[in-house]
Amino acid sequence: MDKKNSGNHRLLLELDHVSVGFPIGKREISVVTREVSFQVCEGEALGIVGESGSGKSVSMLAALGLLGNGGHVVSGNIRFYPEKEQCLVLNQFTEKQLCEIRGDDISMIFQEPMTSLNPVMTIGQQVEEMLVLHGNCPKEERRSKVLSMLSEAGLPDTEAMYGKYPHELSGGMRQRVMIAMAMICRPKLLIADEPTTALDVTIQAKILKLLKKFQKQYGTTIILISHDLGVIRNVCSRAVVMCAGEVVEQGNVETLFENPEKEYTKRLLAAALGKGGILRRENAPQENIIVKARDYSVYYEEREEQLFRQDETVKQEEEAEKVENQKSELEQTIEPKEIQNNLSKKAEIQKENRQESESELEQPIEPKEIQNNLSKKAESQKENRQESESELKQPTAQRKNQRYKIEMLKRRFRQFLSGKTKRRIVNKVSFDVYAGEIVGIVGESGCGKSTLAKAVAGLNPLTEGELYLDCKQPQMVFQDPYGSLNPSKTIGWLLTEPLRLKHCGTKEEQRKAVEQMLEKVGLGKEYYHRYPNTLSGGQRQRVAIAMAIMLKQKLIVLDEPVSALDVTVQEQILILLVELQKEFGLSYLFISHDMNVIHRICDRVFVMYQGEIVEKGNTDAVFENPQHEYTKKLLSARL
C-alpha cells in the first residue's frame, strides 16, 4: 500500500478484515460489511467514499463501539495505536474502556448538526462537557478553554455564543460547534461522517477549510466519510472506495480519481463529477411560452420570532466569515515567513473578494470596472424587459397559441391571526419558460427557489404580481420520495388516482394505462400491487415521476428531484427525465442546488439569491461566463 503524502507514516488506526453484523431474528446475523481492511497513518486525511448502504459509516461506528441495535464486529480486528508501541484492539474493549477513548483520542462529528447537539443545553455547556468527561482540566480554566476553542472554530462573539442554544444557530454554525466539541480534547483521530452534506455549498467549503486547518495545525488525523467525491478530493490525500459492504479500491486520491481501476469507481466518478455527458439537447425550441411571470412575489406566513431568527443566522454566518479572515491575519504573525507570504496574499485576495461583494451590494461606492459590468447588465435587463413588454402588448396573437391560460392576478390575502407576519420569500421575479424546455433554478437553501416552484405549481396562494401558465395544472415531483407517496396505498392505486379524479376511461383502460406508464419509467407491471415502503429511493422517485406525467400536463415542476438519491441512481433518474421529456414534449422547471446536475440537464438556468433572480441565461453562457458575484461564488464552491 502506498503511503506517500501521509504525514509521518506511523500507523494510527488499522481495520483488519473487519466484518460487522447486525442480528436479525433469533440466531441469524446479517453481515453488512465484509472483510474491510484499510489503514490510516498519523496526520493524514483519509476519505471513505461510497453510496448509502455501502457500509462506510458502519465500519467507523464499529471502531467507536457506537453501532447500536446489537450490531457488533463479527470477525477481524480494529487496532488503534495511540502511542508508539501501544496497540489497542478496539473491538475487544468494554464499554467503559471505549468511553475513555471516545472524545479523548478519537472523536466524531455527524451529518445532522440539527440533531447531534442537545437542544436543552447551551453551546458552552456542551463543549465544556467534553472537558468535564475527559480533561483533567481544573474548573476555573474550563470556561476560558471553551471560549478559545469556539473562536478557533470560527465562531464570532464567543462570550455570547457560550450562552446560546443550538436552535439559535444556523446549520453551518452548529457544525462549527460540533467541530469545536470534537477538537477540544485534541484527539489524535477525527472521524467526520458526512460533515457537510446537510449544508449549502458555500458554507460547505468553509467547513472543509476549517477541518483542513485543524489537520495542519494539530496534526490531527482525519477520516472523512462522504458520498461526495468533490469533498474527498478537496480534503483527503488517500481514499477508500466502498460498495455493498466491501472495499472496492483504495489509493492516492489523485491516482484513484484520474485512473480508477475498478468499474464501480469509474461509474461513481463519472456520475459524481458530472462527466456523464450532457444530457440536454443542443437547441431547445423557444417558440411558445408556457410560463410567464412578471414582478411575481411569493409570501410566506410566519411567526414573528422565526422571522427574526432567520435574519439572525444570516448575520452570524457573515460574522463567522469575518472572524475567520481576521484569524488568518492573526496567524500570519505566528507562522514562518514563507507561509506568511502565502497567507497574506490569500488574505488580500479574500479582502478583495469581500470588497467586491460588498460593493456589489452597495452600488454607489463600487469601483468603475464593476460599475461598467453592472451597467451593461442593467442594459441587457432593460432590453429583456422591453421585449417582454412588447410580448405583453400583443396578447391576442399569443392567445391563439395557448390552449389554456390561467390567470392568477394579484391575489389578495388577509392576515387571519395576529402574531403572524408575511415574509416575502420571492421578490418580484420576472421570467419566461418556453414549451419543451428545461429551465433550471439554482441557489442555496433559503433563497426562495422551492417557494417559487410551489407557487408556480399553485401550492402557495400568497402571491402578488402576474403569472400566466399555458398549462391547466402543472404537476410536481418533490425532493423526498419517502414523503411524496402515500404510504398506505399501492403503487397501482397511486397511479390510477389522477385518472380516477379526471374520470378517464373504464377501470380496464385505467389499469392498462398505469401498466404502460410503469414500463415507461423503468419499473415493471409487477410493481402494480406493491406498497411504497417496499421500494428503494430511486424506484419511489420513478413512481413519483410517473404520477406527475400521468395526467399528460405539459409543465412539470421538479423540486430537487435527485438530491436525496445516490449518485449512480441520480444518473439513472436524470436520464429517465430527459427521455420522458423528449417523448412527451414536456417542459421542466428544474430546481436544484447542484450545479453539476443543472449543467447537465438544463437548457437555460436562473440563479436565485435572496429571493431574486440575479442571473439568467443559457446554461453554457452562465457556466462559462458568469456575470453576477453570487454565480461566481456558487461556481467556485463547486470544488
Added chain:
Amino acid sequence: MKKQNQKNWSLIFGIVLVSIVCVFAFVGLFWTPYEPTAMSILKNKPPSFAHPFGTDNLGRDILSRVMDGASTTFLISVITVTIGLVAGTVVGAFTGYYGGIIDELLMRLNDTLTSFPSILLALVFVSVIGTGKYNIILALGVIFIPSFARVVRSEYIVQKELDYVRNAKLLGAGDLRIMFVHILPNTKPILLSSLTIGFNNAILAEAGMSYLSLGVQPPDASLGEMLSNAQTYLLNAPWFALAPGLMIVFTVLGFSLISENLK
C-alpha cells in the same frame, strides 16, 4: 430476540382473555343456563355445580346474569366507541385539515367538554334525558368524541404538510377526498390503539354509570349494575362481586395487552 418473544406471549395472553369474555357475552345473547331475571329461594348461595358462580341476594343465577350483563355492557361500549370514533374522526379531520377559525371554535368546544370530569358530564346528560340503556349510549358517545377528535386532529396536522398531500392536490383531488381517502388510511395505527383504549374506557364508564344506578336499570343486568348490588353483600357473599369484577378485569387487561402489542 427476548423482547420479541415476550411481546408475542403477552399478545396471545391478551387475545385469550378477551376471547373468554367475548364467548361469555356472545353466548349470553342467545342462551343462559337460567333466566337472568328469574328469582328463586336460594339466596346468596356460594358457587356450586348447579350455580357455578353462586346466586345473588334475590336468588338469581350469577353466571346467567354475568353472561347477560357482559353482552349488554359490550353492546353499550361498542356503540359508544363507534359514535365517538366516527364523530371524533370527522371533527378531527376537519379541524386538523383546515385549521383557522373552524379549528379554534371546535377545539375550544372540545376543551370545554374535556374540562369536566367525564362522569360528571354523563350525570348531567342522564339527569336531563333520563336513565336507561340507550340514553347511556348517547351520553357516553358524546363524551367520547373529544378524545378521538384530538388524536385524529394532531395526526391530520402532521399529515397535511407531507408532500403526498400536496401531490394529491396537484392531481386535482378535492379536500374531502384528500381528507378521507388519502389521509385517513394513514391514521390507522393511531386510530387502532385509541380504539382499544377507548373501548376499555367505555366499559369502565358504563360500569361506573350503572354502579351509580344511572345506567342499566334493574332487573336488567350489566356488569356495573351487578357490582353495585354486590357491594352491599361484599362480606357475606364475596362471589357476587367476583364474577362481574373479573369480567371487567379480563376485558380491560386483555384489550390493553393487545393494543400495546399492536403498536
